[in-house]
Amino acid sequence: MTHLDAEHFDQNARAALQDATLRQALRRATDLFAERRARAIGAVEDWEALREQARAIKAHTLARLDHYLTQFADQAERAGVKVHWAKDAAAACRIVAQIAADHDCHRLVKAKSMATEEIGLNAALARADKEPIETDLGEWIIQLAGETPSHIIVPAIHKTRQAIGALFVDQLGIPPTTEPAVLADHARQRLRAHFAQADLGISGVNFGVAETGTILILENEGNARMTTTLPRVHIAVMGIEKVIPRFADLEVFLRLLPRSGTGQHLTTYQSLLTGPSPQDGPRELHVVLLDNGRSRIVADEAMRSTLACIRCGACLNACPVYQQIGGHAYGSVYPGPIGAILSPQLDGHAGATTLPFASSLCGACKDVCPVKIDIPSLLLELRHRAVLSPPPHQRRRPFLERLGFRLWAFCHRGPRRQALLMFLTRLLLRVPGVRRLGPAGAWTATRELPAPPRLPFRRRPEARR
Amino acid sequence: MSTKVALFATCLADQFWPEVATATVKVLERAGCTVTFDARQTCCGQPAFNSGYRDDAKAVARHWLDVFAGAEHVVMPSGSCAAMVHRYEQLFADEPGQLARAHELIGRTHELAGFLVRVLGVTDLGARFPGKVAFHDSCHGLRELGQREEPRALLRQVTGLELVEFTNGATCCGFGGTFAVKFPELSTAMADHRLAGTAGLAIDAITAVDASCLMQLRGRLQRTGSNLRVLHLAEILAS
Numbered sequence: 001m002t003h004l005d006a007e008h009f010d011q012n013a014r015a016a017l018q019d020a021t022l023r024q025a026l027r028r029a030t031d032l033f034a035e036r037r038a039r040a041i042g043a044v045e046d047w048e049a050l051r052e053q054a055r056a057i058k059a060h061t062l063a064r065l066d067h068y069l070t071q072f073a074d075q076a077e078r079a080g081v082k083v084h085w086a087k088d089a090a091a092a093c094r095i096v097a098q099i100a101a102d103h104d105c106h107r108l109v110k111a112k113s114m115a116t117e118e119i120g121l122n123a124a125l126a127r128a129d130k131e132p133i134e135t136d137l138g139e140w141i142i143q144l145a146g147e148t149p150s151h152i153i154v155p156a157i158h159k160t161r162q163a164i165g166a167l168f169v170d171q172l173g174i175p176p177t178t179e180p181a182v183l184a185d186h187a188r189q190r191l192r193a194h195f196a197q198a199d200l201g202i203s204g205v206n207f208g209v210a211e212t213g214t215i216l217i218l219e220n221e222g223n224a225r226m227t228t229t230l231p232r233v234h235i236a237v238m239g240i241e242k243v244i245p246r247f248a249d250l251e252v253f254l255r256l257l258p259r260s261g262t263g264q265h266l267t268t269y270q271s272l273l274t275g276p277s278p279q280d281g282p283r284e285l286h287v288v289l290l291d292n293g294r295s296r297i298v299a300d301e302a303m304r305s306t307l308a309c310i311r312c313g314a315c316l317n318a319c320p321v322y323q324q325i326g327g328h329a330y331g332s333v334y335p336g337p338i339g340a341i342l343s344p345q346l347d348g349h350a351g352a353t354t355l356p357f358a359s360s361l362c363g364a365c366k367d368v369c370p371v372k373i374d375i376p377s378l379l380l381e382l383r384h385r386a387v388l389s390p391p392p393h394q395r396r397r398p399f400l401e402r403l404g405f406r407l408w409a410f411c412h413r414g415p416r417r418q419a420l421l422m423f424l425t426r427l428l429l430r431v432p433g434v435r436r437l438g439p440a441g442a443w444t445a446t447r448e449l450p451a452p453p454r455l456p457f458r459r460r461p462e463a464r465r
Numbered sequence: 466m467s468t469k470v471a472l473f474a475t476c477l478a479d480q481f482w483p484e485v486a487t488a489t490v491k492v493l494e495r496a497g498c499t500v501t502f503d504a505r506q507t508c509c510g511q512p513a514f515n516s517g518y519r520d521d522a523k524a525v526a527r528h529w530l531d532v533f534a535g536a537e538h539v540v541m542p543s544g545s546c547a548a549m550v551h552r553y554e555q556l557f558a559d560e561p562g563q564l565a566r567a568h569e570l571i572g573r574t575h576e577l578a579g580f581l582v583r584v585l586g587v588t589d590l591g592a593r594f595p596g597k598v599a600f601h602d603s604c605h606g607l608r609e610l611g612q613r614e615e616p617r618a619l620l621r622q623v624t625g626l627e628l629v630e631f632t633n634g635a636t637c638c639g640f641g642g643t644f645a646v647k648f649p650e651l652s653t654a655m656a657d658h659r660l661a662g663t664a665g666l667a668i669d670a671i672t673a674v675d676a677s678c679l680m681q682l683r684g685r686l687q688r689t690g691s692n693l694r695v696l697h698l699a700e701i702l703a704s
Binding site for chain 2: 010013014017320321323324325356357358359360361362363364366367377380383384385386387388397401402405406408409410412413414415418422439442443445446447448449450452453455456457458460462463464465
């Protein structure tokens, strides 16, 4: 599969639009999730109050993140966790590889985790010949296909069961089938064998409780439970923004997250881990606290709320852009509306000058966000920054665009100038071929351009009042 | 005494759909307002603001504030432009002088349907429009101004008009300002999806409160050979 990058969002999106199977799979899945979400939240009377509570808890925590992180680390260590601090992706990967080497672990399993996707952990471990087996069904499918997730909580959302059947025939040598139950059974058998042999389990973290040093992992398949209990060592990679102050705060987030994500009242499994469990679980529990650009975002007050995200994926399902093209087109680990604000701010600044523009600013994301992140406003802020000072090596706004807006603004500071601009525009549009050029051409390729009326409103008699 | 209204025609209606501005005047007068039009007006600054060019947006927004300073009410046939004026708070966050002027006007700046229903408390304007009409929620009217009910309340009072809903909810038409020409294929795919929400409804027209959404939907309908009518809410209310 071709490697997509965020700098080429426009090409990626065009390619995705040509893929009828992809679009059909996306439409079905995003409609289904949106429907389930609507049904699940319909039964919660105080939904808006809950959202506001969650927003406030996150804002409070992010404003005092150093305090809560220190408390979390202290409490976790007191419970027997080995806490590591990773400044960036490379450091985090090194820490994980070192733990694996120190404990002579060779058979690794991994539960679904966006943080480990973000740092490219699988590729880093593969270099030491220790690539973990993904154990979430969707992630496993993606790993077999040699792809990356296209959704935060539904990594294989872009795949139909026909495509998955074909992949299993090809990769596992099973007899041809497209029956979900049969396919899942094959997966279960293979994954159980991996679990039985695994000596190191890797997971992410949904919430880290500062008060108790507890980590919480949510899932539906039981694979995270097995990943965090069967192997003798467990490493959890946790973005530093995942910390919440009190155990009681989980009550708020557990009501919001599953309903927003999959439309469930609660996920099938909630694993609350406070330190290792040498009797019936791993002898060692390591938590790697990942920064990778997050402390810079925390310091940036205008953008800080980006880190309130609890990775439910609701904004992806609600986004009319995501619904058309899916996650791969974004060319960054985090796709959709949240990806368009998060990826450009993390280390690497993926798509800083493209992704914030990949939105019609319709605001559907803001409406569904369980922690009330004002994504459209943050997109606008990032657009402003992309114009003002794009990060090095990223596309600057084209000279003609800059000039065009300068000229446009000059002409809209007075009616005579505007009249002159409109006169010239009308004249220009009459020149044969001009309607096929530049922005006019981009419009007219698929849509009619309205014919300008003989007189604008301002020159009509009814405007004299 | 009648309510004094300063009309902001919006650059799009002024230049491309003067009949929308004319209809807006007619509707406001029917509702008992005295309407003035200050010919110094140009644009609210949204195209530059949404594209990241804040300095250019500020220059145009300052002019807008100059033109409408002191107006009792500013009314416009657009949810998007009204929402932009509300965003002047964000735009002028670092300019206390302009911010104060913006604050002064924001509470008195209204989209047409919102003004009629919320401020004047009017829903029946004596309009007649025979036919089945689907109302398209423009995103900024719906989500930034929170006006889901207002336009529908007005349409329900139109004699002969049967109001129906799109079958795909309140999804974006794909216009998005410069988004429409930066990502034309994507924008068009979104328009097609939006229009698919009228399939099987046997409607006579689509209406909305924003000329921009209508330009997108009409442009696509015309190109694909459909003769479905696309009208601004003001045009229906003035009929």
